[in-house]
Amino acid sequence: MQNPENIAASTHIAVDVVLDTAYQNISPAQWEKLFSVARKSKLEGFIADMFAGKHINLSEDRPALHSALRNLSKSPVMLDGKDVMPAVTEVWHRIEALCNKWVGITDVIHIGIGGSDFGPRLAIEALAHVPGIASRGMRMHFLANIDTAELARILDRAQPNSTRVIIVSKSFTTLETTMNAKAVVNWLKNSDCTHSQIAHSLYAVTANIPAAREFGIAEENIYPFWDWVGGRYSVWSAVGLPIALQYGFKNFEQFLAGAHAMDLHFKNAPLEQNLPVIMALALLHQQEAMGIKAYAAIPYADALDWFPKWLQQLDMESNGKSVDRDGKPVKHSSPVVFGSAGSNAQHSYFQLLHQGSDVVPIDFIAVRKPMSDRPEAVAHHRILLSNCLAQAQALAHGKKAENPNDVYPGNRPSNLILLPELNAFYLGALLALYENRAASLGALWNINSFDQPGVEYGKVLAKPIEKALLGDSHVEANDNIDAVTAARINLLNS
Numbered sequence: 001m002q003n004p005e006n007i008a009a010s011t012h013i014a015v016d017v018v019l020d021t022a023y024q025n026i027s028p029a030q031w032e033k034l035f036s037v038a039r040k041s042k043l044e045g046f047i048a049d050m051f052a053g054k055h056i057n058l059s060e061d062r063p064a065l066h067s068a069l070r071n072l073s074k075s076p077v078m079l080d081g082k083d084v085m086p087a088v089t090e091v092w093h094r095i096e097a098l099c100n101k102w103v104g105i106t107d108v109i110h111i112g113i114g115g116s117d118f119g120p121r122l123a124i125e126a127l128a129h130v131p132g133i134a135s136r137g138m139r140m141h142f143l144a145n146i147d148t149a150e151l152a153r154i155l156d157r158a159q160p161n162s163t164r165v166i167i168v169s170k171s172f173t174t175l176e177t178t179m180n181a182k183a184v185v186n187w188l189k190n191s192d193c194t195h196s197q198i199a200h201s202l203y204a205v206t207a208n209i210p211a212a213r214e215f216g217i218a219e220e221n222i223y224p225f226w227d228w229v230g231g232r233y234s235v236w237s238a239v240g241l242p243i244a245l246q247y248g249f250k251n252f253e254q255f256l257a258g259a260h261a262m263d264l265h266f267k268n269a270p271l272e273q274n275l276p277v278i279m280a281l282a283l284l285h286q287q288e289a290m291g292i293k294a295y296a297a298i299p300y301a302d303a304l305d306w307f308p309k310w311l312q313q314l315d316m317e318s319n320g321k322s323v324d325r326d327g328k329p330v331k332h333s334s335p336v337v338f339g340s341a342g343s344n345a346q347h348s349y350f351q352l353l354h355q356g357s358d359v360v361p362i363d364f365i366a367v368r369k370p371m372s373d374r375p376e377a378v379a380h381h382r383i384l385l386s387n388c389l390a391q392a393q394a395l396a397h398g399k400k401a402e403n404p405n406d407v408y409p410g411n412r413p414s415n416l417i418l419l420p421e422l423n424a425f426y427l428g429a430l431l432a433l434y435e436n437r438a439a440s441l442g443a444l445w446n447i448n449s450f451d452q453p454g455v456e457y458g459k460v461l462a463k464p465i466e467k468a469l470l471g472d473s474h475v476e477a478n479d480n481i482d483a484v485t486a487a488r489i490n491l492l493n494s
Ligand code: F6P
Pocket: 113, 114, 115, 116, 168, 169, 170, 171, 172, 173, 174, 177, 231, 232, 317, 452, 455
């Protein structure tokens, strides 16, 4: 699949993160063509515009400036003539002050969904047992689903007198979040907490400050972020508060630093050495060459089990679009993204990846150092890594056999992404690598990666259905409810 002389050329390093594309089966001539496609698509100009705060989110007439949230250099980031960094820095100071203020807290209930949930949840899980990262030992509860099972599980364990509640919602109108927040406030009211204790316990992170005030959050407990930060790109803002609270502000800073370092690489490296761009082009190639419709991200790190879920929203909400930035139908957009931690994944859906009738490219994500300091860690880690390498090799080369059942077709592309170790810095770098890859793909497909009009329609349709579900009369199909749904409502109401 890969000539040995090309192997060295397939290894790219940025921020000490290695990207090895040796099993992509892309020849030097094909790579050359891909880079020229990128240049023709004006990818370099798009990257410059993104960091310069140009309104690249055309439909909402906004920039996508999440990179400013991790701009630890504090160099000015101008938005419509005004530097955003003073406001960003002020929030950093407030987060640090809060870390020092919270003592004796047993439980934190973080209420938010989608982009207001995945990032902090992933980071809390990922850094939980990392050697050298001290946890403050609070129980971090993430409440996203409107299904009360999650609410019940959390409220069963939390202790009201020593609980803090963070309501996280860019819009502060998301139904799941506001209803869950009201339920948690009622739980506090029904405990022996005093009125002022409750007021002290409630925090909000939002771009809609008036709505947070109206909900009853004290002014000093509201942490702002801004409409130029997309929800799925918001973990770098105060949305990431749990990271700072649990692992200390220094680790939160390291998380931002890793992402910032990856941003500088993305902004400044030539396309041929640019990790996010190379990954985007490899995917583009596999779409054209193999017609791929899905790809998998498999972290060989149990601590990163939440990574594919975070990535699903990032990729599919950003680039799952059928029209381009000019409103014209697109030829390609985001493939379906899935994944989970290896080697568990091998014992689940790897059968299809090896012998299924569709080719599914894979990102194997591995970490050089063991991710715990258990005495067994070194031996277990070697086996984990050997599994990771073996899967990639088997997928690339396949296997001939007499019996067709035993044939592995091979020629199944994959990347290896290797982190030196799992810590806050490299977690930040990994997430920013994929964010910048998603932005590159959007630019190459000419898709606006920063809006999400497609998720709104279902929410609108839910309203009349909700009303009908609460009623006790027979429901007929109408303009808002079709015959199938009407029958289902009647079934549920019966
Ligand atoms: O419904 C999709 C979405 O708008 C996501 O883009 C967003 O991350 C999530 O809902 C939560 O939105 P909010 O932070 O405004 O509550």
